[in-house]
Amino acid sequence: MATVVELIEWLGEDRSLALGGLLIGGLFGFLAQRSRFCLRAAVVEVARGELGPKLAVWLLAFSSAIILTQGLILAGLFDTANVRQLASQGSLSGAAIGGLLFGVGMVLARGCSSRLLVLAANGNLRALLSGLIFAVTAQAAMSGALSPWREALAALWVIDGGSARDLLALSGLGRTGGLVFGLAWLAGAIVFARRSRIARWGWLGGIGAGLTVGLAWWFTHRMAGLSFEPTPVQSLSFTGPSADVLMRVLSPPGQPLNFDLGMVPGVFLGSFIAALLARELKLEGFQGGHAMRRYIIGAVLMGFGGMLAGGCAVGAGVSGAAVFALTAWVTLSAMWLAASLTDWLVDRQSAASARTATAPSAP
Template identity: 85%
Template structure:
């Protein structure tokens, strides 16, 4: 505790938050790049009944986030009293609709928002463009032209904060049950990882990416108790933070720094370093106008859906799930359903129709 206080006093409150976000984000980006952590890839494997290493890596990250977060809660090293996903009013309609839209979008864009950021740092220009469109749409959904639509959909069904948003409280289960739940998913992840011979970096990167979620909860909670200005207790997320970074770039200098403004560039930096050491830096572009349209539509759906749901595949699907926020679990379910349906309609049925059209007709 004293070390963190000295750290903040030395740097200043806003720079201390931003530097912490930068370091945690860089580690997440490094681990995510080395393990190829991606919710879309995991969903596609399950939807096609072709279970493999992508599902194993996602389960390792998901379970690690839950285990560390619940362990911190049990040890008194973290408290959810000021966590937005639990303390404030939530939207069940926004979580359900936003999750579906985000799931559809991440299949069309071939990656969720965090995956696009990781790929963009490796030289993927498709991911770079999609990420920029995602950030613009998120900002338009938060405070711009799309905000009335977001507010209308979010207002269809709301729930109060507190116990009403805490899945463990609603079910009468305690923190120990949350920890056991995470351990069960870790066991599943280990089984899949062994079954499909996940390489060392898949193990290390998957677990490391998930642990960064718990570390972020702990770091922001610690600083919230030290700083004079009110500071949100938060973990990794990419919808709102991407929009904030976009506005930082477009706004005049002097904007106050925070955790998010350090975290997003940190993920980019960490992924770049990982790809550089692995010699995986490579410029990649679009192949035809149809592919570009697909990525753009996907990015727009993710930007609006993520802001409507209050989180992305990491923000809701891992960070929010690790504190057992009801809306986060609804969002995660919607993402799995939307992504599975889109993969079947677009990538499987659509590809089959194209092959039938391209096949030579019988004489």
């Protein structure tokens, strides 16, 4: 506790927030790169009936985030009263439609927004271009040309904040029930991980990536309680923060720092260091115009869908789910559904057509 106070006295509030974001983001980026943490990969495994290592890693991260977050709440170290996903008015239509769009987009772009950032740091130029398009689209949806469409879709079904958005309050499970729920999912994750015989970094990276979500909730909550200026209580997310970082790069210098401005570069840096140590840095580009069109469409759908839903695969699917925000769980469910259908309609059908075309004809 005293460490955060000392950090503020040394650096000031803005720099302390940015440094915390940099360190937590760097840890997430390193662990996500080493474990290959990716929601799209997990969904594709489930959709194809494989239930392999990618699902195991995602479940380890997902359950670890829930356990630490709910544990912090029960210990009195974190309070959700000022968490945007719970306290403010939300949109179920935005969560559902945005989640569906994001799910389609992450299959087309072969990775969600956080995965694109991790891959871009490793030299993947496809991910770099897609990530930039994602950030531009997210900014356009937040306050630009696409914002009227986002506002109209979000207004279709609006719910109040507070207990109306809290799944634990609605279900009557309470915080203890939320912790038990996380432990049950962790048990399932361990079963899948042992069955898939995932490597050491799969265990460490999956669990560690999930723990950074709870760590971010605690850190920003602590900072909000100590800061004189209003400070958002937030965790890891990549839709709004990516748009924010993009606009700061394009704006005159001297803008105040915040958690997001440290977190996004931190993820990039952490992933770069992990790839450098593992000798996995490699420049990769597009293979033809068709692939480029696919990635661009996917990035646009993710940028708009993520902003409409109020979170990405990590922001809603892990951070929001860890505080049991109703809209976050709707978004996560929609992502799984849309990604599964898109994989079946686009990738598996294309693969089947290619096999048919190359099969030898009957005599």
